[in-house]
Amino acid sequence: MKLIIGNKNYSSWSLRGWLAAKQSGLAFEEIQVPLYGDDWNNAKKQNDDIAPSSGKVPVLWDGDAVVWDSLAIIEYLADKVGRDRFWPKEDDARAMARSMVAEMHSSFPALRTQCPMNVRRKVEGTQIDEAAKADVVRILTLWAEARARFGRGGPYLFGTFSAADIFFAPVVSRFISYGIAVPGFALAYMEAVWSHEWLQSWIQAAEAEDLVIEQFETAIKK
Numbered sequence: 001m002k003l004i005i006g007n008k009n010y011s012s013w014s015l016r017g018w019l020a021a022k023q024s025g026l027a028f029e030e031i032q033v034p035l036y037g038d039d040w041n042n043a044k045k046q047n048d049d050i051a052p053s054s055g056k057v058p059v060l061w062d063g064d065a066v067v068w069d070s071l072a073i074i075e076y077l078a079d080k081v082g083r084d085r086f087w088p089k090e091d092d093a094r095a096m097a098r099s100m101v102a103e104m105h106s107s108f109p110a111l112r113t114q115c116p117m118n119v120r121r122k123v124e125g126t127q128i129d130e131a132a133k134a135d136v137v138r139i140l141t142l143w144a145e146a147r148a149r150f151g152r153g154g155p156y157l158f159g160t161f162s163a164a165d166i167f168f169a170p171v172v173s174r175f176i177s178y179g180i181a182v183p184g185f186a187l188a189y190m191e192a193v194w195s196h197e198w199l200q201s202w203i204q205a206a207e208a209e210d211l212v213i214e215q216f217e218t219a220i221k222k
Contacts, residue, residue, distance in 0.1 A: 017058025
């Protein structure tokens with residue numbers, strides 16, 4: 001398999017696709033292309049591996065199969081290795097996990113816009129508007145319910161690391177980068193995600209990148 005991703009410092013969707021590939025346990029080749037700018041535009045024109053996704057990342061190639069959406073990548077890989085590797089086994093827990101992932105996939109535009117993923121950035125006391133605050137409250141509510149109902153088996157949302165944690169990993173990054181205040185239970189969960197060996201590997205690679213995308217550096221002012 002080949003996984004096409006963008007810059008690790010900025011690309012939240014790439015992080016989800018990469019974590020999904022790691023969670024699958026299958027071997028894959030990682031191919032990184034720079035986001036935006038002339039290099040990104042040229043890469044889209046010249047690299048046939050990107051073309052099926054209309055220039056979006058991540059893209060997973062598996063032989064003749066191509067998957068270009070992070071949720072679709074999770075489902076494709078779950079079909080290959082078994083859904084229990086990605087989703088809780090019990091029906092009620094799996095129903096909630098799928099709903100949380102779907103909501104994360106389609107929602108929270110204010111938080112995404114005002115606090116774009118930027119692993120290298122650390123800003124304390126970021127000021128966000130009421131819409132973004134509502135997004136934060138909703139996310140924390142989801143985390144609290146998942147942990148209370150299904151988190152007894154470990155430090156993650158549903159106990160063990162799952163698709164839900166994959167999808168909320170970029171939110172953890174945002175909360176850390178922008179100093180978003182969260183209650184203690186959320187801090188403990190964020191620490192578990194941030195210290196995961198896969199996240200640490202991603203973070204180290206992101207911090208080593210030298211590309212600066214100005215629109216993600218100036219999206220929000222303190």
